[in-house]
Amino acid sequence: MVKVCDCCSGITAAELKAVGLEKVESGCIDHCAGFDGKVFGLIEGELVVVESKEAFLEQVKK
Numbered sequence: 001m002v003k004v005c006d007c008c009s010g011i012t013a014a015e016l017k018a019v020g021l022e023k024v025e026s027g028c029i030d031h032c033a034g035f036d037g038k039v040f041g042l043i044e045g046e047l048v049v050v051e052s053k054e055a056f057l058e059q060v061k062k
Helices: 013-018 053-061
Strands: 002-004 024-026 039-043 046-050
Touching (some): 013 053, 046 053
Parallel strands (some): 002 024
Antiparallel strands (some): 002 039
16 A cells, blocks of 8 residues: 655655556655655555655555
8 A cells, every 4th residue: 555645745646546556545644844855655654755756656666
């Protein structure tokens, strides 16, 4: 399961679903402070912070 904040994560649930991900949730993940300019979200409950949308998608695919 992947969870992102559509407002703060730098990537939206819709973008993740558009590339074929099925288990995606959108909402506050309580980790938005301090990651300006980064792309981040929870992947299987673990906070992942990367430099780009492409890098986040690579982490999701692992």
